Amino acid sequence: MIRVKSRQKTEYGDFQTPIALAEAVCRLLRADGVDPGCVLEPTCGQGTFLEAAANVFSDVKRLVGREWNREYVAEARRRLGKVASNVDLAQADFFQQDWASLLNHQPGHLLVLGNPPWVTNSALGTLGSANLPAKSNFQNERGISAKTGKANFDISQWMILHLLESMPQQNCTLAMLCKTTVARKVLEQAWKTGMPTTNCSIRKIDSREHFDAAVDACLFVCHMKADKRSTTCEVYEQLDAEQPSSVLGMHSGKLVADQTALTRQKHLLTLQSNTRWRSGVKHDCRAVMQFERQGWSFVNGLGEQVELEPDYVYPLMPAGAVYRGEVKRTEKFLLVPQRRTGEDTTPIESVAPRTWAYLQKHAERLADRKSSIYRGRPPFSIFGIGEYSFAKWKVAISALHKQLSFRVIGPQDGRPVMLDDTTYFLSFRTKKEAVATAARLNSPEVQEFYQAWIFWDAKRPITSEILQRLKAAA
Template sequence: MTAHRKQKIEFGDFQTPDNLAQAVCEKLLNFGISPNVIIEPTCGVGAFILAAASAFPASHEIYGFEINHAYLDALREKLHGLKNQSQIKLVQADFFALDWDNILRACSGSILVLGNLPWVTNSTLGTIEGENLPKKSNFSKQSGFDALTGKSNFDISEWMLLEILRCLQGRSGDLAMLVKTAVARKVLAQLQRQNLPIREASLFAIDAKKSFNASVEACLLFIRLSADPSDRLTQYTVYSDFQSDHGIKVGYRHGLTVSDLDAFDTSSFLFGTCPQKWRSGIKHDAAPVMELTRMPDRFVNGFGEVVDIEHDYLFPLMKGSDIGSGKPWREKFIVVTQHFVGERTDRMRDLHPKTWNYLERHATLLDSRRSSIYKNNPRFSIFGIGDYAFRPWRIAICGLYKSLNFRLIGPVEDKAVMFDDTVYYLSFEQETDAREAFALITAEPSLKLLSSLIFWDEKRPIKTAILNTLNWLKLAKKPKIAIQSEMQFTLELST
């Protein structure tokens, strides 16, 4: 990777087109924004500095901060001859080294924080060994397992936005930032959880492909801060573009962010606790070894090797792409090394030597799996396994697909079908129970509730946290449920 390419990635360098910066400032004028002080925390080559100078000529001061001195030199060239050039102050500085508390406290009058923060995640910076990072912390308060498995990965702009908003707490002001839409939602959810005083907030979708050649959902995030501690963010509006007058109301219910409040409110009678916990498929991080394809006379792994192992550990496998696209089973199998998390695996050495020898031949790959969840667990461990995984009937859905395409999956060759970890599923001992549940889950009110909680632009829009809020039994006539244990799940519908 060239030094220029590495720098572009490290600093999330997506320079804002002049016409987009101008359109943002025009939108702010329509809102009646008239700031005394404007701050651009990462001004780049200055599209927002120039647009703001034109749109808000009465502003006393416009500050542009930027770490790249070449960008500031280019911007200074553009400022020559500008009528209100004297109000613009440029500072070469690293965002993470600045004392934003003091900077913002020193600003008098109404303030507008404006711009386009870096579009890069902390994990991406880790991959290229970038140093343009805040001090490491689990600032989003992820639980232990989520933090270990990568859900604590975050966009640098998320941290930067929350830092700016923290420093603005207790005063009136406005913030208008171009960010990924997912980042905007996370920031607003954090503000709501922290009960910070917010007068109002809006999202305006932008065409990131056209403006930045980036294949990601992005928006203008607009927040009006309040000095009144009683002001609370209960909902915000999402617009399809800058010209839209009518948007979708997004808000908070029961600790969740709701993508469509109107739809949620009409189906909220189903909101509650799912009668059975949705599970994710097996996580093993070693597909070439653990996943096999059956040919007419042999099994072959991902390396093209012929595999001869005992069938006790082989189970039919359907991938997330199979479930999401409606494909049938494709003669795929998975090696299931445990019946529950933490089960000893060394028993295979004597009871199933072919399987043990096969795994040992590929120990270099299996023992070097990077996720910390494998540490201090038996050798060749897998996750997403338990008694529930061996019930023969399932209702499954792929979390990566952009539709609520539930599948009813029965046993294959007298064995329960396993899934990869992009699939979520319920499992049942009896076919009749599975079919009854499937009919209730795919009924229109159920789908409406789930849709109102899903943000379809996310990478994995369907989540267990959402699925587990659907109490589909409320759709049944006189439902009676008996759960003796996770091993025994029965559903009875009395007539």
């Protein structure tokens, strides 16, 4: 059971901004030339950001706050009771508020300042929360992307984008504490849709120190000017850093992690790659489908000793072993009941009766796999399987680890080695082809090219989409 306080933090992003951090943010904005006539916080909580703004911005004439929690509104009123500025505080639901009307009728330079909730729509769905925006595919995801979770998004991403869309097209600034990944997604969407943003910056903060939260977070700032638009964003490693560590940008509708590195290696870019990076096998049932060899037998994740026909069992190289370079031999194995996605599995009964009996024994566990991709498929189906999976030579990289290390994976005891679904690979007919490709991928220029695209703080920093941007060797 989720405790009430924990649920409140999860559902409403109840991480109150410490006054010291709020004042540091306001001082930074003032040093950068922000001189607001009005400061508006759309999720003001107990009012610490508005209090900090009143303390730091001497010319601010109006403070506006909206907050769902009536008790917090009362606390914010107490905090702001003695400030000289005009104060407008009210209880309101963010998703019902007419932000365009509110934002477009404020005096002087408008600063929209805040700390929206750090929670995803799927997490709120799990809680049965109604604290969600109206259903819409604002990220334009479709098909399997939605089914496998790619269409999941942070509520703050939706909120910040909605605020940017509602803000006046000039003489205003948005400054938000949020996850660093959220800031990037907002930038990408804003740039793609032509919002007049300029002088954008991402300044990383220590979320564990300030919020006791283990997440990469930042202060995200952008200015709105109708006659001046740019698609670059300076990234600073600390809130008070004087020089940026990198500059984000856009190229052909894609977000670039390091604009300078891409400029140097732009000759390696292709937008129409013939190279097809594949992900490894997805089965979502490790306890049944994966084994370790003990003597002459296999032992599954349930501790059962299993004897299966060899035709459906293949060596398995986990992503961690690929990352560490431990690719000469593996004692892990994978049950592979199909040679291509969607293949009928019933022939296993006649050609491999022990394997069929094993699958039948665990049929209920396999049928209970949560992902909707298995629905309507033959029993015991897997994904990420095809002719490419059975190539004897592969060049592979772990998608989860923060290292660009491409490894050559060869056959084991004459059998092709399978990879898991957190690994990407290319398949080859010969060892010579695989070795040559790995050498190129590990070369300094290709490494810098990929570094230009990769955000290492992402949950899965390396993607097939990024890998396929490299031009094939001549």
